[in-house]
Amino acid sequence: MKRLGLPAVLALVACGSEVPVDNGRNPFLEDLSDSGKEDSGYLNPDGVEVEVDLEGDVTGGATQIKEGPAMIGQFAMTFFRKQEKLYIESLAEDASSATRAEWLIDGVWLAADKVPAGASRKRWRLRGLNAVHLFAAGTKPKVGDELIAKVPVNPFTVFRDAGDSCADSDDHIPLDQAVYWYRWEGDRPGCKAALQDLKITVSKTFSTATAAVYPEYDQLVADNKVTVAILFGQIGDEATISSSDPGVRNHARYGRMLTDAGFKSVTAPVGKRFEKTLRGGVVAQIDLYAPKDFSGLGDFEHFDNFQKALSEHEVVAYDGHSMLGASDFWTRPEYPSFYQIYLYGGCLGYEYYIKPILHGKGDSWAKLDIMSSVIEVTADATDFAAPAIAKLLFAIENGKRSSWKQVLNIVRENVGDSTFGVSGVRDNCYAPGGNRC
Incomplete structure (x- = not known):
């Protein structure tokens, strides 16, 4: 894996x-x-499972870029978890995550395996991720609801670029690039990473009746x-x-x-x-x-x-x-x-x-x-x-x-x-x- x-x-x-x-x-x-x-x-007396779509940008080295959407998804997962709003499935250890993303190439969304060799990848989306929305976070979610997560544009160099300026203060897990996503606080004042507003859209809800x-x-x-x-x-x-x-x-x-x-x-x-x-x-x-x-x-x-x-x-x-x-x-x-x-x-x-x-x-x-x-x-x-x-x-x-x-x-x-x-x-x-x- x-x-x-x-x-x-x-x-x-x-x-x-x-x-x-x-x-x-x-x-x-x-x-x-x-x-x-x-x-x-x-599933949960005080919550509901939904499916969400993620859409954003990524920059990074040519050999890394395909992993970018899953990596950014990890930062988004932590961002919402700390806000106690939305709990999104992790893709970091999913062997299919690199092929699951779609890329916007010349104005057309293409599956990862359909992107022409040498094409520049920047805008991406991941569709149909499972997530749990707890009702304590607000009203019941509806299809089309949008949330925004503050996440890095380049998920591969956050530690080098921002030091500890975008991380929480919990040092039980020593901070480095590999675990930055887990300690991520993109809305922390003074965060030095280049940020983007990642769009998360509720694409499907499941009946609770x-x-x-x-x-x-x-x-x-x-x-x-x-x-x-x-x-x-x-x-x-x-x-x-x-x-x-x-x-x-x-x-x-x-x-x-x-x-x-x-x-x-x-x-x-x-x-x-x-x-x-x-x-x-x-x-x-x-x-x-x-x-x-x-x-x-x-x-x-x-x-x-x-x-x-x-x-x-x-x-x-x-x-x-x-x-x-x-x-x-x-x-x-x-x-x-x-x-x-x-x-x-x-x-x-x-x-x-x-x-x-x-x-x-x-x-x-x-x-x-x-x-x-x-x-x-x-x-x-x-x-x-x-x-x-x-x-x-x-x-x-x-x-x-x-x-x-x-x-x-x-x-x-x-x-x-x-x-x-x-x-x-x-x-x-x-x-x-x-x-x-």
Whole structure:
């Protein structure tokens, strides 16, 4: 997969939670009864997914220019994310991004592969990018709505041209050219980069008036068993994983939560395994992978464990660093053909990793739902994955009537915001009263 120059050192400094853990609430012991309120049909109780088109200019060296639109898109992604307005998918690690752009050549828009050799490329557009618009940013978006992002004209030399004048003050990730897009503040007073007003147009909206949508409960319990894997990545920056690492502490706390909820520890091929027979006879099997079993999206030594988690479990939760979207780990595994739910707890999961997981499942949502966040995640797996999984198990025991919105509402109560949504559910077939398809 194509890289845009991100150094490997980011594996140690990329986004992840270092909030100390306490024993807190245990969703597996709470009353998760549904309120009975109907679901609006999508993804996020307080937002909507849209498609947007980007149009702007780019300058740079002849060997770089084809990568320019995707690079500028990264700066726009950060610009809007910091304004809490719009959350646009990342194209930086998309191998097709260079061919996806269209270029204005002699007054005519041409696909990248139709541009004549030697033609000068400057004006470009990218169409049909996925984005999430949270309602807190204002009114519901309409087709034709336009937004403007302050972005560089030359995305390849911002560090050389502007120093730190256009970057935020967060030095957790050391500033250089490769990560400037992540720390970008194009509207900062005194920014020395040559700027442009990048036009973002809402080109498509999706209805929020559909019937309630549900996880595919019938498929989850078809064999009278539901299997879950939760991967706790290393969160700290230490060279070796210690008992004080938040990932290690969260792993231990999760085990205590399950034990308190009546789960029994049994022999596990990897990590720790907990089992419980739910009312109705369905067996819930939850595997907890510690950081030493799989430390994160750069842990090649334990990739086989990552593959095992994805291959053998119906619900897969990941709580670790996102590496600024630079990891290709989600493109590497062989994905199973059965229905799966992914609970992605790394930062900007929606922007970074929806696409590679979808591609791994055959570029089809038929057997896939993904819950992810549009911002940097401050919650750990006990706050985002535990309530989601507890709600799924509650539903299995109580008529399979909990909709995706009701699952997300429980997550929101625990996390404290509405930045987690779920993709791939609009056309789910299961319904308590029968098949929607």
